[in-house]
Amino acid sequence: MRPATRTKSRCAPQTACGTHALEIVRYSLHKGLGKGKFIQSAAFAVGGYKWCIIFFPEGDETEKSTGYVSVFLKLLSQKAKVRASYGFRLVDQTTGSSMVTCSKGQVVFDTIVSIGGFYERAGWGHVKFMKCSDLEASGYLRDDRLVIECDITVIQRSQIAETVAAIDELRVPPSDLSDDFGRLLLAGAEQMWHSELEASPLRLTGMCLQRDHRSSERSSSGK
Numbered sequence: 001m002r003p004a005t006r007t008k009s010r011c012a013p014q015t016a017c018g019t020h021a022l023e024i025v026r027y028s029l030h031k032g033l034g035k036g037k038f039i040q041s042a043a044f045a046v047g048g049y050k051w052c053i054i055f056f057p058e059g060d061e062t063e064k065s066t067g068y069v070s071v072f073l074k075l076l077s078q079k080a081k082v083r084a085s086y087g088f089r090l091v092d093q094t095t096g097s098s099m100v101t102c103s104k105g106q107v108v109f110d111t112i113v114s115i116g117g118f119y120e121r122a123g124w125g126h127v128k129f130m131k132c133s134d135l136e137a138s139g140y141l142r143d144d145r146l147v148i149e150c151d152i153t154v155i156q157r158s159q160i161a162e163t164v165a166a167i168d169e170l171r172v173p174p175s176d177l178s179d180d181f182g183r184l185l186l187a188g189a190e191q192m193w194h195s196e197l198e199a200s201p202l203r204l205t206g207m208c209l210q211r212d213h214r215s216s217e218r219s220s221s222g223k
Contacts, residue, residue, distance in 0.1 A: 014156040018046035021091075022053045024146045036061035043076055047084070047154025050076040054123065055148060058132070065127045069135060071102075072125025073150055075109035082109045083155040086124070091149060093142030098149055102126045106155065 022041040024030065030039060038060075041053040054072045059065030073086050087103030110121040135141055 016047035016154045020044045068128040072123045074123035089149040090140040091147035092139045094139045
């Protein structure tokens with residue numbers, strides 16, 4: 001037997017979403033920066049934290065980025081630990097539409113723990129974001145201009161909703177089946193007798209029901 005009263009509460013994580021666009025004009029002049037050199041966007045806020053986009057036109061300092069451009073999202077807020085998901089999109093200069101090039105599920109950005117004064121988890125991104133040759137031949141780079149968009153979703157602390165008021169279970173009283181069955185038979189006999197006397201009204205009622213049914217079909221089809 002389940003308890004007569006039950007209570008319920010709900011836990012739901014709060015999120016904050018934002019998008020930042022980094023526009024790089026005169027892109028060809030940045031190609032000579034050299035490997036490991038980057039362009040950094042202005043700081044922007046999402047979820048109460050400051051962020052920036054870091055773009056390497058000739059790849060970051062790692063060997064595997066050779067021949068690729070690299071892009072990262074960095075947490076600028078100090079002494080912070082943030083769970084977030086992100087994605088990078090390139091804007092097609094010919095159509096104005098954007099396409100998700102790389103995305104990442106939940107990761108932890110951390111500017112609390114450092115190793116040798118370097119915050120290894122302050123930034124997340126993609127070393128081999130796109131081949132330099134593919135980018136230069138694409139519609140994303142037009143008129144010496146490139147636009148990179150970054151979507152961020154910050155997962156904030158979960159909130160507990162208030163406890164729902166107690167709910168009593170429905171209690172079904174016992175019934176006498178034999179008495180109920182007898183009353184049902186008697187009611188059925190009376191209904192049959194009245195039906196024979198009132199045949200026309202019953203047919204009229206049937207027409208009304210049919211008309212309502214067609215109206216219901218029209219409203220359903222119109223949705």
